[in-house]
Amino acid sequence: MYRKENIVMNKSYVFALRIIKLYKYLTVEQKEYILSKQVMRSGTAIGALIKEAEHGQSKADFIHKMSIALKEANETTYWLELLRDGQYITQSMFKSIYPDAEEIVKLLVKIVKTSKKTRIS
Secondary structure, eight states, X not given: OOOTTOHHHHHHHXXXXXXXXXXXHHHXXXXXXXXXXXXXXXXXXXXXXXXXXHTOSSHHHHHHHXXXXXXXXXXXXXXXXXXXXXXXSOHHHHHHHHHHXXXXXXXXXXXXXXXXXXXXX
8 A cells, every 4th residue: 555645546556456356357257358458457557657657757747647547547447337338247346346446537637637737827
């Protein structure tokens, strides 16, 4: 777990661990290898990009990395919806993990917007 004050990093790390468990379930139990790889890639990339952004070379670099993290988080919601609608995960599983992805998207939107405003000011 990361520092208490970095809420988005903490949430993305815990989310990545859940995505890893989902990947294991999909590959072992469902024998699904394509969509599972996609959700694993995008779902774990979020935290890695946020971690990179912490030590960005500039404000612009920070915003760029956080924007990419946002894109990955948004992409992850797509794969989760596809896994649900393709009946690889149950509605219950979806309802358990999807709100976490949505929350991370909302946090990242707020961070990117705020960072862009402060850069201009």
